[in-house]
Amino acid sequence: MSDGTPRMNDFQILTxxxxxxxxxNDLRKRLEHAASKHAKLRVKFGMDPSSPDLHVGHSVQLLxxxxxxxxxxxxxxxVGDATAMVGDPSGRNKLRPQLSRAEVERNLVTYQEQAARVxxxxxxxVHRNSEWFDTMxxxxxxxxxxxxxxxxxLERDTFEKRMEAGEAIGVHEFLYPLMQGWDSVMIRSDxxxxxxxxxxxxxxxxxxxxxxxxxxxxxxxxPLINGLDGRKMSKSYGNSIGLTESAVEMFGKVMSxxxxxxxxxxxxxxxxxxxEIEALLAGHPRAAKARLGEELAxxxxxxxxxxxxxxxxxxQFRDRELPSDIPEVEHAWPSDGVPLAILCRDLGLAPSxxxxxxxIEQGGVKLAGEVQKDPKFVVQRPGEPLLVQFGKRKFxxxx
RNA sequence: GGGGAGGUUCCAGAGCGGCCAAAUGGGCCAGACUGUAAAUCUGGUGGUUCUCACCUUCGGCGGUUCGAAUCCGCCUCUCCCCA
Numbered sequence: 001m002s003d004g005t006p007r008m009n010d011f012q013i014l015t016x017x018x019x020x021x022x023x024x025n026d027l028r029k030r031l032e033h034a035a036s037k038h039a040k041l042r043v044k045f046g047m048d049p050s051s052p053d054l055h056v057g058h059s060v061q062l063l064x065x066x067x068x069x070x071x072x073x074x075x076x077x078x079v080g081d082a083t084a085m086v087g088d089p090s091g092r093n094k095l096r097p098q099l100s101r102a103e104v105e106r107n108l109v110t111y112q113e114q115a116a117r118v119x120x121x122x123x124x125x126v127h128r129n130s131e132w133f134d135t136m137x138x139x140x141x142x143x144x145x146x147x148x149x150x151x152x153x154l155e156r157d158t159f160e161k162r163m164e165a166g167e168a169i170g171v172h173e174f175l176y177p178l179m180q181g182w183d184s185v186m187i188r189s190d191x192x193x194x195x196x197x198x199x200x201x202x203x204x205x206x207x208x209x210x211x212x213x214x215x216x217x218x219x220x221x222x223p224l225i226n227g228l229d230g231r232k233m234s235k236s237y238g239n240s241i242g243l244t245e246s247a248v249e250m251f252g253k254v255m256s257x258x259x260x261x262x263x264x265x266x267x268x269x270x271x272x273x274x275x276e277i278e279a280l281l282a283g284h285p286r287a288a289k290a291r292l293g294e295e296l297a298x299x300x301x302x303x304x305x306x307x308x309x310x311x312x313x314x315x316q317f318r319d320r321e322l323p324s325d326i327p328e329v330e331h332a333w334p335s336d337g338v339p340l341a342i343l344c345r346d347l348g349l350a351p352s353x354x355x356x357x358x359x360i361e362q363g364g365v366k367l368a369g370e371v372q373k374d375p376k377f378v379v380q381r382p383g384e385p386l387l388v389q390f391g392k393r394k395f396x397x398x399x
Numbered sequence: 400g401g402g403g404a405g406g407u408u409c410c411a412g413a414g415c416g417g418c419c420a421a422a423u424g425g426g427c428c429a430g431a432c433u434g435u436a437a438a439u440c441u442g443g444u445g446g447u448u449c450u451c452a453c454c455u456u457c458g459g460c461g462g463u464u465c466g467a468a469u470c471c472g473c474c475u476c477u478c479c480c481c482a
Contacts, residue, residue, distance in 0.1 A: 238427080357449070360429095
């Protein structure tokens with residue numbers, strides 16, 4: 001796939017699914033220029049070390065980077081360790097907590113491991129922006145701040161909304177776009193990509209580069225993918241799929257995806273040709289979703305794992321058989337047995353005995369396949385490992 | 400610097416001396432239905448071997464009271480108006 005030489009169809013590769021392409025003609029020109037000189041474009045992507053958990057939402061952009069990398073361009077990953085001290089106001093309606101250096105460092109490590117699932121990190125240039133921000137003096141900061149106006153900052157819809165809603169905006173938050181823009185200057189980026197919520201920040205990079213006598217970077221934005229439930233994808237909503245999740249988890253989560261977001265997921269997360277996607281979407285939604293789940297699981301875990309995940313899911317939920325990989329755990333049994341609610345808590349099936357009790361009373365718990373609605377039901381040490389099912393998906397065998 | 404309004408359980412938002420672990424909605428969990436979709440219906444949603452009771456919670460610390468999320472004082476944070 002990759003021979004290290006930029007190709008002429010890079011334009012399509014790079015802009016697939018893109019929402020904003022600024023400036024399109026400029027991008028074509030630069031790609032041609034790079035191709036004719038066998039030069040690489042420097043493609044910048046900023047990572048936010050305040051949230052180290054990457055999910056498929058991030059992969060929309062990572063996949064573009066991967067394509068660019070395979071086309072022979074240079075990916076430059078900026079670790080926003082200095083900016084993380086500020087907190088990106090994008091898409092926020094609240095002030096972000098500021099992180100300590102130690103937290104940032106820790107997050108950075110896990111982030112890189114996860115990014116490596118999509119990118120070839122050995123061919124990726126990585127910079128922390130503290131490299132240039134740490135040595136700035138206040139005077140330098142002021143000079144940077146002087147390159148933007150308050151009116152310009154307030155144009156930002158997120159600030160505008162927060163103002164209207166009467167929420168707090170820290171003065172330091174105005175610095176965030178400037179810092180991110182300055183990163184572009186420091187690494188002389190040709191292209192920067194980000195989510196649609198990053199457009200403002202990306203454009204600030206262009207302006208700063210121009211003021212510093214550099215060619216302004218091309219800005220590409222990509223859609224923010226909706227989560228499993230159709231809302232904005234966010235780890236805190238619990239509607240995302242993490243890049244490190246198992247094939248089985250990925251497949252299962254995809255199956256719980258809302259029908260109306262399926263098309264978006266196909267387009268943004270798979271390489272399937274458009275015609276095939278349309279055919280799938282025209283068929284039965286369950287079949288399409290299963291295909292999507294398998295594609296996704298296969299991308300991160302290989303074809304075999306993808307297929308296995310699908311088969312195991314079908315067994316468990318379509319054919320209503322037990323999952324194949326029920327964990328078996330040892331329990332320290334008191335001689336007179338233990339009440340079911342307590343057992344569930346101790347087995348880690350429920351976070352508290354109260355919660356276990358509620359679930360049990362509502363018929364959500366089965367012992368050896370039989371519903372047991374009495375939380376005080378005393379379970380004795382079983383001869384054979386006892387199958388406990390808690391809710392729809394938690395299974396365990398106790399000994 | 401002055402004046403005003405606020406900080407409530409995951410979120411939004413009621414409560415304004417006891418009936419408050421705290422309305423309602425959202426989210427989430429469980430059950431029915433089903434394609435682990437949507438829609439709908441039912442129940443639940445701080446903790447404790449728990450239908451009683453007890454413990455922790457309504458920005459923080461103190462106080463008044465038999466009793467405070469609710470009253471008082473100080474502190475702290477946010478928003479608005481004026482300067």
